[in-house]
Amino acid sequence: MSATASEAPLTKPHSAGHKILHTDSAEYLKPLLHEFAESLELRPIFRGEISLYLRDAELIREVSLFLRDKLNYDYLLDISSVDHENEEPRFEIVYEHYSLQTKRHLRLSCRVSEEKSELHTISDIYPTANWHEREIYDMMGIKFIGHPDLRRILMWEGYPHFPLRKEFPLEGLPVHMPDGHFTDAAPMEGGPFVTSTSDFAHEAEPRSRTPH
Amino acid sequence: MSTLATKPSPSQNVRTIEVEHLDIAAKFEKEAEKYNESNPESERLVLNMGPSHPSTHGVLRIVLELDGEIITKAEPDVGFLHRGDEKIAENMTYNQFVPYTDRLDYLAPLANNVAYALAVEKLMGWELPPRGQAIRVICCEIARISAHLLGLGAFAMDCGAMTVFLYTFTEREKLYNLIEMLTGARFTTSYTRVGGMTRDLPADFIPALKKFLQEFPTRIDEIDKLLSRNKIFVDRTKDLGIITKEDAIAYALSGPNLRASGIEHDxxxxxxxxxxxxYDFEVPIGSVGDCYDRYYCRIQEMRESVKILRQVIEKLPSGPICYTDPKNTLPPKEAVLTKMEELIHQFMIVTQGIQAPHGEVYFGAENPKGELGFYICSKGGGVPYRLKIRAPSFVNLSILPKLLPGHMVSDTVAILGSLDFVMGECDR
Amino acid sequence: MSNTGEMSYNSKVEGNVVLTRLDSAINWIRKNSIWPMPMGLACCAIELMAAASSRFDIARFGAEVMRFSPRQADLLIVAGTVTYKMALAVKRIYDQMPDPKWCIAMGACASSGGMYRSYAVLQGIDRLIPVDVYISGCPPRPEALLEGLMRLQRKIEKEHSTLALKQEPALAS
Incomplete structure (x- = not known):
């Protein structure tokens, strides 16, 4: 513990920047792929990023522990959720792992069906996952089994909808709670006007696409 | 400009709401009661801080549970500025979302613009020509200085030093002038586009920046002198809010907050x-991870930013600033005005957006507050299927329940100030 | 003093007595000592801080005494996006302010929801509390805020303060 102000944080010289390209990632992840051979799938590398798909979402805790303890992925960057509407299983949970020691990035994803909407928490393995999981619960409605404090985080407690699901309209739905909390639908004037993927211009041009 | 409106009578336009049920104090009393029942021997007080509180830097609410003056439990409540950015992003083309990135971390909009553009460019697989990259470095570093200045000013003000706030705001005004010269706006800049920038540097920008860089180090020294050895300030920040290396990693802190704990990660x-x-620059790291280290890391980072900016000016290459892809980037305006094909092209790109490939990418950039990451899941077409923002402030705040207990109430303010968060980004 | 037309001058009581209407005297006092409660919610709050600092210096208009307690303020500056989660807190703070009170909706978000047409954002603070001055811009420049403040001063100048004082008990009930 430095006592005086003059003993300020040290600045260390750093070698000139260097791009780290991990060409040996498949090699590095071999123990993991070996351990969970039946349920892990290495996706094609896109833009230099390694993506793993976990077929059996029940194993998420085991895989996370393995990543943290055996492969030095000590830094959980982010957890995202994707709603693949009309696909089964519907929800995809995406974990962005990073290692401060080896400077490697790894994406791990798994899917959860709509009926189940449940996944095991990893908030005791990575404390940072606590708020991310709460956010996913808030936005997508996926419950995390064993989470210490699964409440809404961004919307107010008691809000009945899950806004990031695809069927939820951007403008929102009117809600009136007995305690005074309320939301109204925003005026969209026919919008939002969104383009979609199509080979034909008349189908791809921006149109009002309000969800059913 | 401003318009004058008459006050509507309460009965007509104003919604009346029963707020009795919402009595926040009563709710906390109930919470406290519950606690006291389980701990009969001690008397705890539940204190609500925020969402409207001068030192929470926006609309953060923290429910503190006190034993005397010592915090025994802290429960942050975020989301008071949740505006639905991620949902909005799913309903517009990639370039249309750029203005929303301004308003994420509204202290460093230029850096957000750059981070977002880089994320989409990673999805597209584009890389900018050297001049474009150099301009983006200028953007990032100006934003870093400006954000750290505000962070320092607000932090110092929370600790009772008003002068520093006025000093830093004077410097920020100079930066605003530069940013306005560059982008046309003081801080909602929307400067980048996917694959480039809206415009090149104006002719008189570099001399103005040089002048600023000449004067600014003296100003940092002044701020440094005002605070770094100030007895009151040091007493209020030293050994307070210590974040250990392990905690910093476990809670995935980033930016100066991580580096102050002694982890060299930039x-x-x-x-x-x-x-x-x-560019040749150093990454300042702290030794203890207390409020003072976080403060000093920011001071040093501003010095490094000045160093980087000087090198960029020196080496500034000439040439194009935008990536050109005949299929997917806007054609030059002269061509649009004279050639049919380019006109159609411009129309298609503007209405339908940039046609992105299928795939998912994550890109993180070192923003003033920490690692601002964008996860983009694309299913083709001009609209992101899902865009997740990894907001550094959100992640940095999640350590509060672990960090605050054991400190005094008055230290909360210093700790919050040293974490330097922005709610716009935290809540999205 | 801009209402000089309403004043008269008498050489016998020079320097001791000023004749004016009670209304204009009260309004003159009120408009030059507005104590704002900065309801800094989002980006606009930064411009509000800029307006308060050295370059723009809101003190020139007597409104530099920023009070973070609604009990001590008479102008609520709603600066930033009001979400539904925050809306009732803003309403509560407005209700806690003593009369007479005014409100400025600073920026597009506070005025109309602005660019945030989404499920989480209240589409204009005037759905909950009465607004006196709307300032456009996203965010408005500090100059625009000062202009809005001057407009508010002009509005205060024209108010019937004594009438309101007489009616106060009725209004309060």
């Missing part, structure tokens, strides 16, 4: 983007 160094590897 994305500009380890995964250089925009040609950061060409």
């Amino acid at each position: 994305l500009r160094k380890v995964h250089p983007y925009c040609g950061y590897e060409k």
Whole structure:
């Protein structure tokens, strides 16, 4: 513990920047792929990023522990959720792992069906996952089994909808709670006007696409 | 400009709401009661801080549970500025979302613009020509200085030093002038586009920046002198809010908050983007991880930013600033006005957006507050299927329940100030 | 003093007595000592801080005494996006302010929801509390805020303060 102000944080010289390209990632992840051979799938590398798909979402805790303890992925960057509407299983949970020691990035994803909407928490393995999981619960409605404090985080407690699901309209739905909390639908004037993927211009041009 | 409106009578336009049920104090009393029942021997007080509180830097609410003056439990409540950015992003083309990135971390909009553009460019697989990259470095570093200045000013004010706030705001005004010259707006800049920038540097920008860089180090020294050895300030920040290395990693802190705990991790160094590897700069790291280290890291980072800016000016290459892809970037305006094909092209790109490939990418950039990451899941077409923002402030705040207990109530303010968060980004 | 037309001058009581209407005297006092409660919610709060600092210096208009307690303020500056989660807190703070009170909706978000047409954002603070001055811009420049403040001063100048004082008990009930 430095006592005086003059003993300020040290600045260390750093070698000139260097791009780290991990060409040996498949090699590095071999123990993991070996351990969970039946349920892990290495996706094609896109833009230099390694993506793993976990077929059996029940194993998420085991895989996370393995990543943290055996492969030095000590830094959980982010957890995202994707709603693949009309696909089964519907929800995809995406974990962005990073290692401060080896400077490697790894994406791990798994899917959860709509009926189940449940996944095991990893908030005791990575404390940072606590708020991310709460956010996913808030936005997508996926419950995390064993989470210490699964409440809404961004919307107010008691809000009945899950806004990031695809069927939820951007403008929102009117809600009136007995305690005074309320939301109204925003005026969209026919919008939002969104383009979609199509080979034909008349189908791809921006149109009002309000969800059913 | 401003318009004058008459006050509507309460009965007509104003919604009346029963707020009795919402009595926040009563709710907390109930919470406290519950606690006291389980701990009969001690008397706890539940204190609500925020969402409207001068030192929470926006609309953060913290429910503190006190034993005397000592905090025994802290429960942050975020989301008071949740505006639905991620949902909005799913309903517009990639370029249309740029203005929303301004308003994420509204203290460093230029850096957000750059981070977002880089994320989409990673999805597209584009890399900017050297001049474009150099301009983006200028943007990032100006934003860093401006954000750290505000962070310091607000932090110092929370600790009772009003003068520093006025000093830093004077400097920020100079930066605003530069940013306005560059982008046309004081801080909602929307400067970048996917694959480039809206415009090149104006002719008189570099001399103005040079002048600023000449004067600014003296100003940092002044602020440094005002605070770094100030007895009151040091007493209020030293050994307070210590974040250990392990905690910093476990809670995935980033930016100066991580580095103050002694972990040398700067994305500009380890995964250089925009040609950061060409510039010589140092990454300041702390030794203890207390409020003072976080403060001092920011001071040092501003000095490093000045160093980087000087090198960029020196080496500033000439040439194009935008990536050109005949299929997917806007054609030059002269061609649009004279050629049929280019006109159609411009129309298609503006209405339908940039046609992105299928795939998912994550890109993180070293922003003033920490690692601002964008996860983009694309299913083709001009609209992101899902865009997740990894907001550094959100992640940095999640350590509060672990960090605050054991401190005094009055230290909360210093700790919050030293974490330097922005709610716009935290809540999205 | 801009209402000089309403004043008269008498050489016998020079320097001791000023004749004016009670209304204009009260309004003159009120408009030059507005104590704002900065309801800094989002980006606009930064411009509000800029307006308060050296370059723009809101003190020139007597409104530099920023009070973070609604009990001590008479102008609520709603600066930033009001979400539904925050809306009732803003309403509560407005209700806690003593009369007479005014409100400025600073920026597009506070005025109309602005660019945030989404499920989480209240589409204009005037759905909950009465607004006196709307300032456009996203965010408005500090100059625009000062202009809005001057407009508010002009509005205060024209108010019937004594009438309101007489009616106060009725209004309060």
